[in-house]
């Protein structure tokens with residue numbers, strides 16, 4: 001299968017060129033013998049192409065293969081993670097100074113993007129699933145309600161899947177957006193593997209961001225910005241605002257190579273992982289799909305009466321999960337592992353004796369009133385205070401425990417006693433939080 005960028009770089013390296021340009025290793029060893037494929041670590045040199053412009057070349061060919069595989073009009077490689085894509089995508093769709101219908105469970109990159117673009121949020125709520133102790137999907141009805149109430153809102157931004165693996169119905173939400181003349185951006189940072197498992201929901205969105213590095217066998221920081229109805233030039237423009245002007249060719253070549261891998265062996269291995277995980281989910285207390293609750297087939301959210309103790313027990317057995325909270329342990333299973341790894345996990349779970357229904361968690365309180373916009377909150381002078389003493393103060397950053405994985409308090413919102421009581425009840429670290437400096441309030 002073709003890997004145009006990776007092939008180009010390897011061929012060029014094979015000519016053993018005299019490199020009198022950047023990076024400073026010039027194709028030789030990196031300091032201290034640090035293992036790094038410096039022979040592939042080029043800059044824009046006329047033969048390697050340009051991520052953000054110039055005549056379409058090997059990079060654009062590699063991006064085009066991704067776009068075609070995932071069913072999008074255009075694709076831009078990102079070397080600054082999904083963070084770069086969330087910033088670029090929101091700038092592309094929403095511009096500056098307007099209002100966005102935002103999944104309240106958005107990553108901090110979206111909150112930062114709002115602040116930098118001076119966008120105001122209308123929050124889209126997620127239902128609390130009491131039995132499972134996690135937040136449920138964003139419903140098309142919630143999007144309909146938000147867009148009907150605020151017809152000036154023309155950008156909707158949601159996360160799918162969540163950290164816990166909960167998928168929202170993207171095609172149904174996209175249909176609501178279309179009916180209101182709004183564009184839909186999906187933060188699929190945790191979902192890059194899903195299209196290779198046969199999931200087609202992302203194609204309905206206008207813009208999608210995915211971290212290759214989170215769920216595919218790809219290096220840290222590699223990610224993709226995908227779009228329908230926008231050309232590569234639009235993505236390049238905004239990608240270059242938020243990305244380095246020296247994008248790593250090693251990371252870009254890895255994006256090229258991982259697509260090729262996922263077309264064949266990677267997808268087959270992922271399918272096997274998902275199949276085995278399905279069995280494990282049935283045998284152990286864990287988050288399972290049901291009517292109204294669609295899940296990422298490769299994300300394992302284990303239930304436990306003490307998620308922190310279960311995570312400790314797993315670590316004591318050499319297993320490092322992604323996330324633990326009071327009632328869950330979240331494991332990311334990919335094509336990198338096989339049956340032996342899942343057997344190891346299952347044996348450790350049985351030995352730990354800490355599986356069972358999730359520790360009960362109360363529903364999160366209603367979000368507080370906003371006193372400042374995200375932009376005002378980001379740029380205002382701030383101070384650190386004990387969280388327990390912060391009632392009546394305005395939050396400078398997010399206070400977002402897992403679960404719900406949704407900020408209990410978002411930047412610019414006034415902290416109330418009931419929010420502190422909830423945070424204390426769920427065992428949140430009450431140490432300190434950033435609030436706006438009083439004299440500026």
Ligand SMILES: Cc1ncc(COP(=O)(O)O)c(C=O)c1O
Pocket residue numbers: 080081082083084086106107109159187189190211221223
């Ligand atoms: C939902 C979501 N979006 C975006 C990001 C940012 O991704 P990255 O770390 O690739 O920049 C994360 C990171 O955890 C995330 O969970």
